[in-house]
Amino acid sequence: MSARTARPAGRLLLAAALIPVLLGGCSVSRSAAEPAGPAAELRLGYFDNVTHAPALVGLDQGLLADALGDTTLTTQVFSAGPAAIEALSAGAIDAAYLGPNPAVNSFVQSAGQSVRIVAGATSGGAALVVRPGITDASDLAGTTIASPQLGNTQDVALRSWLGEQGYSTSTTGGDGDVDIAPTDNAQALTLFQSGKIDGAWLPEPWVSRFILEAGATVLVDEASLWPDGAFPTTVLVVGADFLAAHPETVQALVAGHTASVDWLTANPDQAAAAINRTLVADTGTPLPDAVLARALTGVTFTTDPLAAAFPLLLQAGVDVGTAKTGSLDGLFDLAPLNRVLTAAGGQPVAAAGLGTE
Structure with a gap:
């Protein structure tokens, strides 16, 4: 402090x-x-x-x-x-x-x-960013997606959106259609760069860092899910x-x-x-x-x-x-x-x- x-x-x-x-x-x-x-x-x-x-x-x-x-x-x-x-x-x-x-x-x-x-x-x-090759929600089955922490705002947004796409998720890990990995943002960037995760739902500046430093693309801009953004x-x-x-x-x-x-x-x-x-x-x-x-x-x-x-x-x-x-x-x-x-x-x-x- x-x-x-x-x-x-x-x-x-x-x-x-x-x-x-x-x-x-x-x-x-x-x-x-x-x-x-x-x-x-x-x-x-x-x-x-x-x-x-x-x-x-x-x-x-x-x-x-x-x-x-x-x-x-x-x-x-x-x-x-x-x-x-x-x-x-x-x-x-x-x-x-x-x-x-x-x-x-x-x-x-x-x-x-x-x-x-x-x-x-x-x-x-805030947005869901993903690796090249993932262009639609249907491409997410079996992938691993990071969020900042279990129960944080982006974690809830990710789980909610995936549910709307027909995917199951787990708060304990391991048994969902999409594996959500609550991970510190900096570590998530490193894991994404090394190919160990397929994407992440993040706040700025991490969205922009994933895009500009790791070649990610935006699959979902959260603003598109809310009235008037x-x-x-x-x-x-x-x-x-x-x-x-x-x-x-x-x-x-x-x-x-x-x-x-x-x-x-x-x-x-x-x-x-x-x-x-x-x-x-x-x-x-x-x-x-x-x-x-x-x-x-x-x-x-x-x-x-x-x-x-x-x-x-x-x-x-x-x-x-x-x-x-x-x-x-x-x-x-x-x-x-x-x-x-x-x-x-x-x-x-x-x-x-x-x-x-």
Whole structure:
């Protein structure tokens, strides 16, 4: 885990300007035993993926740290959502950028006590890529396809789509028509290059890396499976207990996150360089320019979590055996986000009846 400090270059002042106004509207209750006021520290998880660009840019530009003020921001990098949810559940982090399915699973399994989605981050940017020679769903019988982790958002999308094509899959491995191999994205690329797997359902930049570095082709762009091509890839979640204890800090985090999404929208020509600076800080290695350029064409950065999609995502998880059925009532707390948006003259976003707005 590493501490992040604000960088002076390229900061946006919107979040800082809005914080005093927004905090005055906070009314989330907390028990007398919980500490009052902003948290001394906020521990934030994210992935080194293009679909997590609001986190990467928010760190590079200092937007998250600026908005949090005296609250120290520390970060931890994950490779898939279930691992980040485990860290949230264990109290190792307080908030995280992750895919929707792990958030849904955690919420249902805890009977609504674990997490709250406080904003959207990214829509789009996921696909099934395959080796040359596979040109149709009918070519997939007997193949091995990777996903980032069992039960993560791309894993559920892969299993659900294969089921629609008439294939059986297994969550324990070995007895499906198509063998799904939950595998770290970097390792999946190596396995694909060596011919040991036949494809993978992945988020960006891994889709573009498979294509440009390993000769893969896109068999299914997930956007083609959703109305208007819009589906949630990354959301911002916080621990429910942390939100109850430190609503001011969550409000500040959401303001910084919104400033990051606004920066990405206003500065598309600078996005790749900002993303790469965080990747270099985290891994020591930047993404090639061509990979980043291709990856960024397939994603949309938005604070709208597209809440209406979540019952469908839950049902898909239930159908493929990675989730339990349950209620999503209360999953969203979009009140902090909507205070930010309306204070800046924007339109509030909807929770689709699944929480507060």
